[in-house]
Amino acid sequence: MAAIDLRSDTITHPTDEMRRAMAAAEVGDDVFGEDPTINALQERAAEMLGQEAGLLTASGTMSNLIAALTWCSRGDEMVMGQEAHMFWNESGGPTALSGAQVRLVPNDANGKISAADVQAAVRDATNIHVPATTLVCLENTHNRCSGGVMTPQDTREVVDVAHAAGAAVHLDGARIFNAAVALEVPAAELTRDVDDVSFCLSKALSCPVGSVLCGSQDFITRARKWRKMVGGGMRQAGVLAAAGVVALDTMVERLADDHPNARRLAAGLANIDGLTVDPDSIHTNIVIFEVDREKVGDARQVIAALREDGVLVSHSREQSLRMVTHRHVTSDDVEEALSRVNATIRRLAASA
Numbered sequence: 001m002a003a004i005d006l007r008s009d010t011i012t013h014p015t016d017e018m019r020r021a022m023a024a025a026e027v028g029d030d031v032f033g034e035d036p037t038i039n040a041l042q043e044r045a046a047e048m049l050g051q052e053a054g055l056l057t058a059s060g061t062m063s064n065l066i067a068a069l070t071w072c073s074r075g076d077e078m079v080m081g082q083e084a085h086m087f088w089n090e091s092g093g094p095t096a097l098s099g100a101q102v103r104l105v106p107n108d109a110n111g112k113i114s115a116a117d118v119q120a121a122v123r124d125a126t127n128i129h130v131p132a133t134t135l136v137c138l139e140n141t142h143n144r145c146s147g148g149v150m151t152p153q154d155t156r157e158v159v160d161v162a163h164a165a166g167a168a169v170h171l172d173g174a175r176i177f178n179a180a181v182a183l184e185v186p187a188a189e190l191t192r193d194v195d196d197v198s199f200c201l202s203k204a205l206s207c208p209v210g211s212v213l214c215g216s217q218d219f220i221t222r223a224r225k226w227r228k229m230v231g232g233g234m235r236q237a238g239v240l241a242a243a244g245v246v247a248l249d250t251m252v253e254r255l256a257d258d259h260p261n262a263r264r265l266a267a268g269l270a271n272i273d274g275l276t277v278d279p280d281s282i283h284t285n286i287v288i289f290e291v292d293r294e295k296v297g298d299a300r301q302v303i304a305a306l307r308e309d310g311v312l313v314s315h316s317r318e319q320s321l322r323m324v325t326h327r328h329v330t331s332d333d334v335e336e337a338l339s340r341v342n343a344t345i346r347r348l349a350a351s352a
C-alpha cells in the first residue's frame with residue numbers, strides 16, 4: 001500500500017521538463033552575476049511580482065533572513081503576526097542574526113494582521129527610549145493559519161500604516177502563487193505595494209531547490225551582499241534556476257487543482273467524529289484540523305497511527321495536525337486518504 005504523503009507541498013519532485021531544462025541549462029558564475037539562466041529567472045520572477053529585480057536564494061528561510069538583515073539593524077524592531085513562519089519556524093534567525101527584536105501582533109483565523117494592530121505596534125521614532133520599527137512582515141498564504149490569504153486591499157492597508165511610520169514591508173510569500181490563484185488575481189496585485197517579497201520554488205511549484213527574493217534594484221543590491229555574507233552566493237546554480245523558469249511557466253495555473261482537493265479533504269475530515277475543521281475556512285492547499293484528545297488521543301500518537309495506515313501528515317500545534325495538497329495528490333488520493341483516516345480514527349477512538 002503506497003503512502004499518501006500530505007505532510008507538505010515541499011515533497012514534490014521536479015517534472016521531466018524541469019529535469020531536461022536543468023541538464024541543458026546555460027550557466028556561468030552567479031557571484032559575478034554571469035549565470036544567464038539565473039538572470040533570466042530573477043528577471044521573470046521580478047516581472048511577475050511587479051518588482052524591479054530578483055535574487056535567487058537557497059530557501060525561503062534564507063530569503064526571509066536576508067530581508068531582515070537588509071532592513072533591520074541591531075536594536076531595531078520588526079513587527080509580525082504571532083503565527084508567522086519567520087517567528088516559529090526559522091530557528092530564530094531573523095532576530096538573532098539581525099540583532100533586531102520582534103514585536104508580535106495578532107493574526108486572525110485567515111492569517112491576516114490588521115492595519116489597526118500594526119498602527120498600535122509601531123514605535124514613536126522621536127522617542128530615544130524605544131526601538132525603531134524598521135520592518136513589518138506579512139505572510140501570504142499563511143502557513144499556520146490554514147493557508148489563509150490576504151487580499152490586495154488587506155496588504156495595502158498594512159503597507160500604508162508601515163510606510164507612514166517609516167518602516168518597510170517584507171512579504172513572506174512562500175506560497176504567493178497559491179494566494180493569487182485562490183483570489184483569481186495576478187500575483188503582482190498582491191506584491192506590488194510591498195518593499196520586498198520572497199516566494200518559494202521548492203514548494204507546490206515542484207522545484208528541487210530555491211526561492212526568489214524580489215524588490216527594488218537598490219534593495220536587491222544590498223540583499224545580494226547579505227546573501228554573500230550568509231554563504232548563499234552560489235556559482236553555476238543555473239542548473240537549479242532552469243527548473244524555476246519551467247515552474248513559472250508550467251506550475252502556477254495547476255495550483256488551482258490543489259485547492260478543491262484541500263477543501264474536499266477538509267469536508268471529509270469534518271465528518272469524522274473526533275476531528276474538527278471548518279471546510280469553508282480552507283482557501284488554498286493547507287488544511288489544519290483539531291484532534292479531540294479525549295476521544296481520539298494525543299496528536300503525536302495520531303500521526304504515528306496514521307503513518308502505519310499509510311497517510312503521512314504533519315504536526316501543527318498541540319492537538320492540531322496539518323495536511324497539504326500538492327501535485328502528487330490526486331482527487332482519488334484524497335478519497336483514499338479520507339477512508340484511511342476514518343478507519344484509523346475509529347480504531348483509536350474505540351481504544352481511547
Ligand code: TLP
Binds near residue numbers: 007
Ligand atoms: N514551510 C515548510 C516548513 O515549515 C517545513 C512547510 O512544510 O510548510 N515561509 C513559509 C510561509 C513557509 O511555509 C516556509 C516553509 C518557509 C518560509 C521556509 O522555506 P524553506 O523551507 O524553503 O526554508
